[in-house]
Amino acid sequence: MESIETLNLPEKGTKLNLEQAMFLALSEASKGASFVSPNPMVGAVLLDQHGGFISSGYHQFYGGAHAEVNALKGLRDEDLTGGHLIVTLEPCAHDGKTPSCARAIAKLPLHKVTYGIIDPNPLVAGQGVKIMSDAGIIAEQFSSNNKEIAAQIRIQLEEVCEAFLWNFRHKKVFVALKMASSLDGQVALKSGESQWITGPESREYVHFLRSCYDAVLVGKGTISFDNPSLNIRHPNIDKKNKVIVIDTEAELLNTCSELNLFHSHESQNIFWCIAEDFKSEIELKNPNSKLGPNIIYVKTNISGHLDLENLLEQIYELGIRSVMIEGGALTASSFIVSELVNRIYVFQAPIILGAGGAKSWTESVRIEKMKDKIQIQNPRYKTFGNDFMITGTFQKNRLETKNTNNQG
């Protein structure tokens, strides 16, 4: 969603071409970032028969009205006659939390609907299009003769609902990794000290990012060193998130009451990941208490580390569809090495901490040949005060997404 430029709504009647309208729909979609999960962010723009802007809308919160409905709200048939609806995702075919958008649209005197990507759910994919076509509305997937712009738009259409697409296509948790490093890639001093590497503008944006994912995930070291709250503290966002802690040997489990985490979250929103081997021991000591976190017993691999894929499978089963890893160095490295990261956010401060005595976020990542380097796809850059942020997707995941897309 980082690639989406926020655009001002044009004056009514302003002529927009298809590309401009789709960029505007993307901008609208991105406004839903904090509240739609596990639904996708979707945006819609309505043009009149001459290509003049009429209205726009977006999916605002989970279970709320869909983007198309918000765009069409309050308009009369005479406003809609011959109109062209541009929407980032295929209008839904089925009645779910809200009635089917495609069926609602089919009743309207619109001339055309252009949608960005087809619904990834194989059971309904294309059904929305069919319903509208059967009603005599031209329903087309977005395309453009301007290849460069078309490629940009296609990437953004995927990115704006990437967690949703990943969930549907792979039945897996979407994993984002957020790091705050120095210019030389260090995330903490040897002592563990890391507050603060980045400035207040970056840190406020991280609170926004927390709101875009179902849960924050951290390792034991981050909890014991920083004792963070890990809740969302942002002037414009009122939302409760979940927290996942990796504490393989359950070392911190009996210190819960002292952790800030437990004062800023209800314990049912905290998930404690412990090695399976400790199960009987823990169950004896900590009978399921209302004051304790949810405990997840995770399989371990030969070297005694948690099997992170198993961890993600279990939290997916618990309804958590996206997580943002927030450290520390070891946790970040482990997820990278396990090839489980979908998107990365690296905030870099213009400081040097020195690799000679600090900790890197890739300390356990080893690359032997330049051809094996890990490539970040579609990188975007943004500045926050004196810091900058780079975000992009990991090659492996990007390739998988592309392959799946080609089948669509």
Place this chain on the structure above:
Amino acid sequence: MESIETLNLPEKGTKLNLEQAMFLALSEASKGASFVSPNPMVGAVLLDQHGGFISSGYHQFYGGAHAEVNALKGLRDEDLTGGHLIVTLEPCAHDGKTPSCARAIAKLPLHKVTYGIIDPNPLVAGQGVKIMSDAGIIAEQFSSNNKEIAAQIRIQLEEVCEAFLWNFRHKKVFVALKMASSLDGQVALKSGESQWITGPESREYVHFLRSCYDAVLVGKGTISFDNPSLNIRHPNIDKKNKVIVIDTEAELLNTCSELNLFHSHESQNIFWCIAEDFKSEIELKNPNSKLGPNIIYVKTNISGHLDLENLLEQIYELGIRSVMIEGGALTASSFIVSELVNRIYVFQAPIILGAGGAKSWTESVRIEKMKDKIQIQNPRYKTFGNDFMITGTFQKNRLETKNTNNQG
């Protein structure tokens, strides 16, 4: 100079306020980047009595006409009457390679001259202003009621001729450090492999940067691993640079004929830095040959490493006023630890190389407390293809510059 935005020249007669005119003068100044050393980059803008743009000029090459002269060229007295000349640096008072600008201006029917910074040479500082004032021209240093813009302009006025100011104020070589790293701060794999971390757009820009400094400086490892040419290969720049190699124990000295360096540079432009302790040995083996490089015998410190300050003193004596360090990791680290770097350029590619098995450019930099972190001042960001570049100055030098400035 990285902070200077390149502006198009306005139409003649376009009204410019003082801030706009100074930004334009800065943009003009920056056009001299590749060819003015050891002179400063200077730009000038001429406005008519109503504030309308007449002309502009910049110092194009060492020994060539000054910015003011280029701005005034071909204009008649009637064009100049009541005019306002805006120039980034105080017009020179003395006759040097070219006649005194201040005296030339004193003869013109101009109303006012606004200059950015005073000439740093204490013997002439303020003399240019006096010559013009005595002739009845208002000569004022730039100031603005818009504090934010004024601060920006003042930083840019220093930055556009920072090497020149540093040379004059401290009688020292201006040192830039250029690094090409992965997103996690690695500059080479364990094997030494580093080609290519960044993309072609970044690499072309590095050739431009080479042209902005008198010499490139590298360590022995970079020479033996990459065998680089280290010359300037840029579509728009035809310039010969100098090369400085640090080879403490003279290990590569007898392999010179095999090095690409010696095919792309005349040997008089190559400087080989060797520990003083090897002097007698080398002088026996390599009697001064026209085919060999210039040899610089550098003092060593207690741990047997070259005293980099002594190295820089010696190359200053040889007329080299600015260098850009281009690697490797050890050389970069050594200059940072010695607090000898004035400006840094870090090009980062959106790739991960893994701190677990690669080399960081700060491998010998150790910071124990967050308060001792090395702060990059006035950071600017630029993207090159998929890479981005951050540049800024080092705190220590920035503070020294500020102090000196306050005395001016």
